[in-house]
Amino acid sequence: MNEPWWIDLIKAVILINLLLGMFAYMTWVERKLLGRMQLRYGPNRAGPFGLLQPIADLVKLIRKESFYPATAVDFLYITAPIVSTFTALLAFAVIPWGEGWHIAGYDISGEIADVPISLILIFALGALGVYGFIVGGWASDSKYALLGSMRTCAQLVSYEVALALSVLGVVLMAGSLSLTQIIDEQQHTIWYVIPQFVGFVVFLAAGTAETNRPPFDLPEADTELVAGYHTEYSGMRFGLFSMAEYVNMIVLSSLCVTLFLGGWLGPWPPLGPLWFLLKVLILIGFFIWLRATLPRLRYDQLMAFGWKVLLPVATLNALVTAALVVAFS
Amino acid sequence: MSAAETVTVSIDGREVEVPKGTGLVETALAAGIEIPVFCYEPRLGAPVGACRMCLVEVEGIPKLQAGCTLTATDGMVVKTAQTSKLAADGQNSTLEFILVNHPLDCPVCDKGGECPLQDLTFRWGPPVTRNTFPKRTFEKPIPISPTIALDRERCILCYRCTRFSSDVSEDDQLVAQARGSQSIIATFEDQPYRAPFSGNVIELCPVGALTSTQYRFEARPWEIQDVPTVCGLCPVGCNVEATTREGKVKRIGSRNHPEIDEGWLCDKGRFGFTHLRAGDRVVDPSRRVGVRRSETLSWDAALDEAEAMLRAGGANIVTALSGSETVEQAYALGRLLRQGLGAHCAVMPEDVNPALDAFRLPLSSIRDAKLIVILGDDPIVERAPVVDLWIKAARRAGAEVVESEIGAPDGGVAKARDELGERIRESERAILIWSGPAGNGGATIAGLAAELDLAEKPGSGAFHLPETANGRGVADGWAAAADGDEADPEPIELLIVSGDEAAANPDVRALAEQAERVLAISMFRSPVAGWADLVLPGTSYLERDGTYVNLEGRLQRLRRAVIPPCPDELAWIAKLAERFDVDLSPHSPQVFAELSERCYGGIDYSAIGEVAELPERAAAVEVPPAPKAPKRERGKGLRLVSYRPLFSGPAVERVPELQFQRPGSEIELSADDAKKIGAKAGSTVQVISNGTSVALHARVNKQLVKGVARIAAEHAQGLGTHVEVST
């Protein structure tokens, strides 16, 4: 912990840009992969293989008129997407993506900030980000958006519980809330996906719901609520919401990789960040695959699934883990 | 009809009772059965059975019979093609035979789609051909006149056209030449078919052999709309159908009002419509600037100008009417000027006298008359052409037609009264017709009829042939607008010239000299533009909605066939009236409703109907004594009687196809005069008057009184009341 502040700043700048770039290309990957699963090419007009598509989208979003509903609550309407994006980006600060390096006499750690309770921080930020969605939908003063934000509210709050409980096993096994330490523990023992498989599955399911991904994309179910909470958003304000969702997805995948799949660890060669990236991409690919295949759940079924299936399973998993940890320690 | 006079016939197993003497085609129709026909046309006289389309099987007769030539007899048992295989085969063979040489012209032919040959082939004929050899060909198309093209390949030799020519219009100009399959229809020695009714053969032709050159390739039956309206070119008011396509009139067809025209039209009414598209049509208002120049105005500016002129004119306005306005238009103008400004003075196109209404008859009654007496100086065909056909029909039916001498001092009234009076009185159905100027709007003939007690005799009556199409209606409309005294204003501040006929009237021209300013409504850029201060565009009878009153006194509906290129008169008169606080609708139904209360007993616009009814005879009124005839100017040589020919006037002048119909440069001389001068028929004579000399062809007319010569008005220009004729 002898990093000067400016190294953190440099890392933060690089990381935010990387994250934004990744968000942009995640949309490309998603469309491309979804396209191939649906017998289409996906975007292939802007640049080779459609690689410039995200940039074209960006240009479009920026140039597009940002309309503004006459009866919207203006302050909240405008700040909601900013809050969501901000918290989503912030959460990535504590996720370790490398072992740490020693360059030019400085020790550079593999994350921006190594906080001892980083896991709790992430959950806290995630919970804050939800406000963006809820408030945005409410402030739009549209019935569809209101329904969307109601759903967001209920869905994210419910699944937050299951999500938190699902990682309890990992925390118990690692004995720490610090993500770096959890990875260290995995380096010594085994990737937690094996002992904590149940937790992993619950985490994935709850995470999908948490990030509004199909089949749990009810807050923005287009065929029911037009576009859910962001029905009344357009242009870059919509872009920010979209960014928040995708960054959330990246954060969640990263968290999943960190907690269950050994983070930046890899068999060989020791290319920490690349392994990390690869695992994240695989997870994202899995999310896309889900979207390509499954129909959407109904709202009450979603809630029932969260409370009646995921929560008990996660709780049980945590209890059993706790018991085993106590027994073997 | 009493029961004794009916016969019972069985057609296709249906019993039908018809009056004795009914043709089999009509009998079948009464039974609800159609016998297809080509050549059969009752209006053309006796059936000829030329086409054999109407073959029927009659019980007791071994061979198939032409149905159209048979009359129903009691107990007759007939089988048409619908039930008789034999008759059907006969018809099929007939059609096949007709089609052997019929060219494959349907896509090109103007008749395609409204062609009886197509219809009957499709409905009754064979679907396939057995003939593969080449068809007979002729040179085609042959223009038999500038208005009619003849295609001999298409002709099926039904002889409808030649029968019309010889039996109806009696011009005998269309004939069938050669025999058998080589028969062709031709005009006499390849002369153009020049007759006032030539166009009717186009409508009669059941195939596309005789077609109109004006309509040639212009439209197809599925692209057109037919607007039922009334011809506005002469006082007869024939019922016509204006065929329009894409907002343009393409042709005029007959609509057969059995009491007025029986489906015949004169060539003026049929072909005259192209004046709508004349090159010199006025479409924008214009104002005179300086002496010779004129500038076009916007409508707003024109109305401002007109308002200013009217305000300046006040009560000192004289209105000259044409007689071609609709009743509504005359009424609207009257409301504006008489109620809005108190300007009651109008120059009417001609006199109208209500006394004639007591002797009212439908025109068709001429055909049934026993005795017809024609008075006046003008040829009937030139004034009201269809009346001429009725008279011809009457003559064929055995009526006696007495034409008075032309040029008699009183139009022949005295002579008729003295020489024919008794016979007219005794005759079962006698009809008097006045054809010419100076009839005092019918008062003269009404006076004679009253004297001869025709009012009480049904079938007897009197007609006065006016000069203008709607003179009566215009007088009605103007009179209904207000009841104010007509005082000659002095000085004339403003002269309003309504329409081209009024503008062409020399009296109106003379008035214009006295008037301060002149406002003219004109369809064409005629000379009136030179002496009018403001010219507003006018519209034609095909472009207006409204009503016309024909020479019988029958109120008929005029329907707008096409939208005029400018607002119609009613529209801007209403606008102008608004500025003078006169409440006037721009829509003719409302205007009519208003004026109908005042002069037509409140009848409804919709009650006039497609086929207008003739009002009942009016009660006899006191016929005013004829005003004393103005003293005849005495002059050297022969007294000149000039008449306005049928093929003249602003509309005809703008139809190039009709120019060949304009009267030849002829002078009619009495036999005595001709002998005296030494002019033979057809020889050229010099006609001198007022220092003008014209070379004309002489023609001898035995009806002319000695000392009188008759010349069509357009050849009599510049001539005085008396002419000297020399060889």
Next chain:
Amino acid sequence: MSPQPLDSVRGFGVTLKQIFKKPITQQYPEYKRPLYPRFRGRHRLWRHQNGLEKCVGCSLCAAACPADCIRVVAAENTADNRVSPGERYARIYEINLSRCIFCGYCELACPFDAITLEQEFEISEYSRDDLIYTKDMLLAEPIKRVPVADRSLYDTPIPAYKERS
């Protein structure tokens, strides 16, 4: 039917295996699928070999058109202005392709095989007015051409109305 979790997973296999197949969509403006010979695209007016127009302006196509999108105004051929054989030709021939329903009744109706529906289907314009095709446009070779599948493989021996007489 009881819930069978494994059956739910079968769908994943279906979606996954598509990745390894060639996509079925076509790269349209670059690649144009051959159309079948009977395809009814934009109209074409034809000329005889001697250059005269086959159309005589008979308006049968206009009569047959259920959408009333054809306007024909005919005129007479003269010695110095001969447009078609025979007496009559189409002075104006317009098809409003924004109304046309491509039913092909016009080519059925035409007694002279003057109008046929050809393979061109790329007829979008920015303005509706531009979709009114005049006679000259209909007589001209289409600018955009679309491949046509082998007629001998896919059509009746004598196509009922695509015959060029």
Next chain:
Amino acid sequence: MAVTQPRRIYSGSRIPAPIPTLLQVPANLADSEDVLQVNFGPNHPSTHGVLRLVVDLSGERVVGLRAVIGYLHTGFEKNMEQKTWWKAITYPERIDYVAFQNNELVFVLAIEKLLGLKVPPKATWMRMLLCELNRIHSHLVFLGTSALELGAISMFWYCFRERDLVLDLSELATGMRMHTRYFQAGGLAEDVPRGFEAECRKFVEWMPKALDDYGAILSRNEIWLERTRGIGLLSAEDAIALGQSGPVLRASGVDWDLRRDRPYLAYPALDFDIPVYPNGDVYDRYLVRMDEMRQSVRIIEQCLDGMPEGPWIADDRKVVLPPRHELHTSMESLIHHFKIVTEGYSVPEGEVYVTVESPRGEMGCFVVSDGGPRPWRVKFRAPSFVALEATATTMTDALVADMIAIVGSLDGVMGEVDR
């Protein structure tokens, strides 16, 4: 004192209908501020076309519902009365643009019935083949869009892949992918093209495999089952009372198919099953349509095997256009051609009601002829319209998301509903 009874024009109950066609908000909720009235449609991502549902929501629950139609009213029936019989054939296929071939068939059958025209067997068999292809087309559109609405987005593309094959066949045979006007009074507009059989057999071989794939994605998928089973219930009695027909009726356990029970074309000569499922929910409607597609493939195969040779259109020159080559030689043919094209053939006076089993159910066509060249009155009995009458009944106790599933399962085509 005598009381004059008003003359009853119609016996039997009419209004109020025994089964509600709209859902009233329950009294205890009527004044509640918690009830949110939302417009679903006429422009909404989930409605097929321009159906507008005015929905009262209490939370996610649908407590009131009213369907508003008419946004796509185009006056087809009145338009047809202005066109000749020949030209009117192009209209019905545009009424239901998904089941175009069946709609065209019903009108053509009506004309032929009025005319008493004999249709050659080849035309009949080809008509059956195309109608079954069209049924597959229609069901594929249903399947793709309903699955898309429930979130299974890939299904849409898979279904449209096969739909495109059907449309290719349609283009091959008729010249148009949709709205073919291939059926003419008397038979077919043209002969069956060379190469059609081979292409069609390829499709017949391929289609069952594709159906297996659809089944793999949906039929046993837990989420799909959750979303569709027990949703949108319609009992057999209600279905009959509401006049339902087609798959909606058969999914309610009523074994009724016009192809078998009111045979037309040559269906009696074919061997096929009629799928019937008893539960009357969204899932059963889905299953009926899936099974029908398989049966249609069977029928197509039999049609290909049994396609007779011979002429493809009747030889009645007063109705059928004459052969083109005769137009240059035969005056009679030219006149008949001219008259049929411009004025149209006349159809004897009378009225008929003809039905076919369209993919959506009983497609009926009532035609009155006054003996002239134009229909005097045309009226379609549109199965979509009738299906929509069941909206309220099936929507009892539904959630918002169910509403989407139910509307999709009724498979209304708004063009046909509004006409």
